[in-house]
Amino acid sequence: MLRYFTIAILVLFHLNLNGQEIEMRKIEGGVYIPLYGSQEEVQVEIEPFYMDAKPVTHQEFAEFIKQYPQWSKENVKTLFADASYLTKWTADGEVPKHLKNSPVNNVSWYAAKAYCECQDKRLPTTDEWEFAAMASENSIDAREDSLFNQKIVSGYEKPKTYLKEVGQSTPNYYGVYDLHGLVWEWVYDFNSIIITGESRSNNNTDANLFCAGGAVSANDLMNYAAFMRYAIRSSLKARNTMSNMGFRCVKDYDKSKLELNQGKS
Numbered sequence: 001m002l003r004y005f006t007i008a009i010l011v012l013f014h015l016n017l018n019g020q021e022i023e024m025r026k027i028e029g030g031v032y033i034p035l036y037g038s039q040e041e042v043q044v045e046i047e048p049f050y051m052d053a054k055p056v057t058h059q060e061f062a063e064f065i066k067q068y069p070q071w072s073k074e075n076v077k078t079l080f081a082d083a084s085y086l087t088k089w090t091a092d093g094e095v096p097k098h099l100k101n102s103p104v105n106n107v108s109w110y111a112a113k114a115y116c117e118c119q120d121k122r123l124p125t126t127d128e129w130e131f132a133a134m135a136s137e138n139s140i141d142a143r144e145d146s147l148f149n150q151k152i153v154s155g156y157e158k159p160k161t162y163l164k165e166v167g168q169s170t171p172n173y174y175g176v177y178d179l180h181g182l183v184w185e186w187v188y189d190f191n192s193i194i195i196t197g198e199s200r201s202n203n204n205t206d207a208n209l210f211c212a213g214g215a216v217s218a219n220d221l222m223n224y225a226a227f228m229r230y231a232i233r234s235s236l237k238a239r240n241t242m243s244n245m246g247f248r249c250v251k252d253y254d255k256s257k258l259e260l261n262q263g264k265s
Helices: 058-067 109-118 126-133 146-155 224-234 255-264
Strands: 012-017 020-027 030-032 044-046 049-052 250-252
Touching: 020 126, 030 126, 044 126, 049 126, 058 109, 126 224, 146 224
Parallel strands: none
Antiparallel strands: 012 020, 020 049, 030 044, 049 250
16 A cells, blocks of 8 residues: 655755744655554645754753743743743753753743744644654655664663754754654644543543553554654643653745745755
């Protein structure tokens, strides 16, 4: 069965947003079969989009807070972040020097969403993130490559990967770094797929339940790495933070802007 169809063109451009030089890559659209969503292999169409080449760093998030202090460690409302928000920053809200180029972590979904929107971008959908993340260095879809999956799983065994600097890994087919191996990443619809304990007898779901381990309706029971991502994301609420949860942004495809940036390169 056809699992994807896409023509990949590597495109790099920079957006200078809020004084920050943001490097993005274009992810060509296509169709793929997601891990969850149906007991049948239903293809999902992905429109082309731009994705940040690297996860958002502590330093980049600090620049955001300078302009939007309501998201600082001292000012954020408890409705939008739990007690662990930016816990590794100093008491006065400064980023320790050794963390500046590491992926920002202990940041809530609300804060990540606000960061992206203030740059005229957004969080990726689950399908967009998984579509980009299924690419290895040389293949658009490496999900059936045992070495690729083992490399992802082995990353879970390494302690404190969130302390590493972004962009030190080998980029994938699209030129995107660190989709695996540093932190898990927030997506816009992070809790849209919840499997309840009674899901075998009915189709009801409850976005407030912390029960993401169910495998009902999964298309590939051997994709442990993807199961882990779905489990972690779905077990969280939007105000929660984790030491190994960060994010990156995406931007809708705009052909006219693409052509403009290509002309400048």
